[in-house]
Amino acid sequence: MDINLISDTVTRPTPKMLEAMMQAKVGDDVFKMDPTVNELQEKAAKMFGMEDALFFPSGTMANQTAIKLHTQPGDKLICDKYAHVYNYEGGGAAFNSGVTCKLIDGNRGMFTAAQLQEAISGRSDIHVPYSRLVCIENTTNKGGGACWDFSELEKIQKIAKENNLEFHLDGARLFNALVAKNETPKQYGELFDTISICLSKGLGAPIGSILLGSKEHISKALRIRKLLGGAMRQVGFLAAAAVYALDHHIERLADDHLKAQEIGAILKSVSYVTKIEPIETNIIIFYVDKKIGADNFINKMKTKNILLTPMGEGRIRIVTHLDYTNTMHKILLKELKDF
Numbered sequence: 001m002d003i004n005l006i007s008d009t010v011t012r013p014t015p016k017m018l019e020a021m022m023q024a025k026v027g028d029d030v031f032k033m034d035p036t037v038n039e040l041q042e043k044a045a046k047m048f049g050m051e052d053a054l055f056f057p058s059g060t061m062a063n064q065t066a067i068k069l070h071t072q073p074g075d076k077l078i079c080d081k082y083a084h085v086y087n088y089e090g091g092g093a094a095f096n097s098g099v100t101c102k103l104i105d106g107n108r109g110m111f112t113a114a115q116l117q118e119a120i121s122g123r124s125d126i127h128v129p130y131s132r133l134v135c136i137e138n139t140t141n142k143g144g145g146a147c148w149d150f151s152e153l154e155k156i157q158k159i160a161k162e163n164n165l166e167f168h169l170d171g172a173r174l175f176n177a178l179v180a181k182n183e184t185p186k187q188y189g190e191l192f193d194t195i196s197i198c199l200s201k202g203l204g205a206p207i208g209s210i211l212l213g214s215k216e217h218i219s220k221a222l223r224i225r226k227l228l229g230g231a232m233r234q235v236g237f238l239a240a241a242a243v244y245a246l247d248h249h250i251e252r253l254a255d256d257h258l259k260a261q262e263i264g265a266i267l268k269s270v271s272y273v274t275k276i277e278p279i280e281t282n283i284i285i286f287y288v289d290k291k292i293g294a295d296n297f298i299n300k301m302k303t304k305n306i307l308l309t310p311m312g313e314g315r316i317r318i319v320t321h322l323d324y325t326n327t328m329h330k331i332l333l334k335e336l337k338d339f
């Protein structure tokens with residue numbers, strides 16, 4: 001069997017999650033008549049202390065909806081140069097919303113309040129697009145699972161509000177940050193106008209994301225989700241997996257983080273690894289000696305049924321997750337040591 005570490009999206013529903021899906025009460029969610037979807041949305045909104053929530057088929061659609069509801073064509077959104085909304089959503093910000101992205105040159109996907117201040121200062125005449133939205137990503141994906149410092153987020157929020165900017169959190173892996181930093185969903189609910197979270201990453205559901213926000217934002221989101229083709233019918237079968245994930249798969253993220261630390265310790269001890277990014281959650285990014293080469297290393301590991309991802313510029317990524325068992329972990333540690 002493969003030891004698949006390309007992403008935390010490769011998990012399959014556990015027997016108990018499948019059982020919860022099979023038992024789900026469903027209805028037509030386009031008419032808001034799916035009780036399980038309603039339950040999920042209420043549960044998530046309550047968790048974050050936000051007014052409302054909406055279930056989406058993907059994180060990309062949830063983020064793209066948020067961008068659309070906060071902006072007009074010609075506006076500018078501000079994000080880190082590593083941001084998923086800029087790099088990995090197929091150019092959706094431009095295609096769906098007609099906005100440009102102002103990229104901040106941050107550190108592992110995170111920027112400072114001072115950098116935001118600088119990004120929005122300067123000329124403000126008719127030549128310059130309106131700044132409308134600031135997007136944060138926590139944990140950062142391309143930044144290797146890094147977690148923001150909450151006090152910096154508070155400073156950034158203050159600057160955003162002083163300048164009439166909306167504040168969106170791409171929280172695809174927010175629960176990893178909450179577990180790693182011992183923070184609460186409500187802290188984030190208070191800070192952001194909208195938040196997207198993924199159930200299909202570390203939390204192990206097969207599909208699904210949620211967008212959180214005010215009643216007004218979510219009623220706009222409902223229309224946008226429809227026009228993007230994301231209004232679904234008896235989707236309670238999937239919402240049931242999401243409810244199960246929120247109930248049972250949050251605390252266990254600490255296991256993924258511990259395994260990531262143990263992998264990091266081995267990588268630090270072997271001579272062929274030239275650099276490892278700091279490991280804060282379940283993502284490990286490292287570089288191997290140029291004489292070996294990232295692609296070659298990945299191919300060699302593949303012959304041992306260990307799947308890793310190249311991240312460009314010689315970077316290799318490992319992501320730990322729910323389906324990465326203790327047995328697999330022992331095998332991986334040995335293979336990394338013996339390589």
Ligand SMILES: *Cc1c(COP(=O)(O)O)cnc(C)c1O
Nearest residue numbers: 058059060061084137141170172
């Ligand atoms: C995975 C991910 C998303 C959304 O991805 P989908 O595959 O569309 O669900 C958004 N932001 C970040 C940071 C992600 O890692």
